[in-house]
Amino acid sequence: xxxxxxxxxxxxxxxxxxxxxxxxxxxxxxxxxxxxxxxxxxxxxxxxxxxxxxxxxxxxxxxxxxxxxxxxxxxxxxxxxxxxxxxxxxxxxxxxxxxxxxxxxxxxxxxxxxxxxxxxxxxxxxxxxxxxxxxx
Amino acid sequence: xxxxxxxxxxxxxxxxxxxxxxxxxxxxxxxxxxxxxxxxxxxxxxxxxxxxxxxxxxxxxxxxxxxxxxxxxxxxxxxxxxxxxxxxxxxxxxxxxxxxxxxxxxxxxxxxxxxxxxxxxxxxxxxxxxxxxxxxxxxxxxxxxxxxxxxxxxxxxxxxxxxxxxxxxxxxxxxxxxxxxxxxxxxxxxxxxxxxxxxxxxxxxxxxxxx
Numbered sequence: 001x002x003x004x005x006x007x008x009x010x011x012x013x014x015x016x017x018x019x020x021x022x023x024x025x026x027x028x029x030x031x032x033x034x035x036x037x038x039x040x041x042x043x044x045x046x047x048x049x050x051x052x053x054x055x056x057x058x059x060x061x062x063x064x065x066x067x068x069x070x071x072x073x074x075x076x077x078x079x080x081x082x083x084x085x086x087x088x089x090x091x092x093x094x095x096x097x098x099x100x101x102x103x104x105x106x107x108x109x110x111x112x113x114x115x116x117x118x119x120x121x122x123x124x125x126x127x128x129x130x131x132x133x134x135x136x
Numbered sequence: 137x138x139x140x141x142x143x144x145x146x147x148x149x150x151x152x153x154x155x156x157x158x159x160x161x162x163x164x165x166x167x168x169x170x171x172x173x174x175x176x177x178x179x180x181x182x183x184x185x186x187x188x189x190x191x192x193x194x195x196x197x198x199x200x201x202x203x204x205x206x207x208x209x210x211x212x213x214x215x216x217x218x219x220x221x222x223x224x225x226x227x228x229x230x231x232x233x234x235x236x237x238x239x240x241x242x243x244x245x246x247x248x249x250x251x252x253x254x255x256x257x258x259x260x261x262x263x264x265x266x267x268x269x270x271x272x273x274x275x276x277x278x279x280x281x282x283x284x285x286x287x288x289x290x291x292x293x294x295x296x297x298x299x300x301x302x303x304x305x306x307x308x309x310x311x312x313x314x315x316x317x318x319x320x321x322x323x324x325x326x327x328x329x330x331x332x333x334x335x336x337x338x339x340x341x342x343x344x345x346x347x
Binding site for chain 1: 227228229236237238261262264265267268292294295296308310336
């Protein structure tokens with residue numbers, strides 16, 4: 001396998017685990033959430049907002065963030081991506097939206113239960129806890 | 137855009153294609169690219185490639201299976217001597233997800249070392265399989281390696297890949313026909329059309345579960 005690891009990775013979302021299996025199949029070396037990028041700081045220099053893209057494709061030097069939230073709910077994630085591009089212009093990051101994940105699911109049969117099982121979709125207004133990286 | 141059923145019926149009039157009720161056309165919501173438009177573009181690509189590869193004795197390589205329709209038309213639109221070969225790879229899916237990594241199911245019969253290779257694809261979207269294939273071919277040290285695809289979905293691309301020749305840029309919709317399949321069906325449609333959502337849903341259901 002291209003990604004020898006010391007132990008099983010605890011993915012935050014079933015779609016991430018499915019995507020990792022596809023990357024492994026095509027022998028693409030990846031790392032899971034290897035980097036946290038500070039995006040906003042308070043007056044004392046403490047990090048208020050940060051962003052940890054889900055995957056880093058090593059050879060491509062590319063970060064990938066998956067989201068299965070409905071398009072209308074990805075505003076905060078889009079904002080983080082915009083800040084990332086402003087603050088770290090040399091960092092390549094691709095955001096895969098719900099439609100992209102669904103497309104992958106159809107093409108590759110990612111999930112055993114069907115195209116995208118209901119439990120893999122985030123239809124509520126809140127983002128999964130792991131996305132709440134802002135320092136309170 | 138044209139109505140899929142009407143266009144297909146018009147294009148097929150006088151041919152032996154099955155147009156009876158229950159045939160593939162009923163699953164098509166809309167024709168995106170007609171048979172005539174495809175043939176015209178394939179002829180343009182053929183002329184372009186004939187000029188580019190004149191005197192270079194190129195090898196055209198396709199990956200099975202979807203490319204066979206495009207490859208058959210493309211090679212007949214090329215006017216210079218060429219070799220043609222195919223490779224096969226396993227694709228990620230329900231039947232392969234437990235089999236580890238991608239592997240070749242059919243290797244090339246032609247030696248491409250030192251040859252000018254044109255890799256021919258039917259469609260490129262994520263680029264996952266193309267990346268693997270290009271690395272496999274590049275390892276054999278061809279004189280050159282270029283990519284020609286009839287259909288391109290650049291918005292789906294996960295990473296940058298150099299595509300030298302593109303026939304059509306497709307929108308971000310699920311399309312079938314002219315080699316493009318859904319669950320191995322619809323490759324034999326002579327045009328490219330949008331598959332009805334009901335058709336996708338129906339084919340995902342197990343036999344006997346259809347309503």
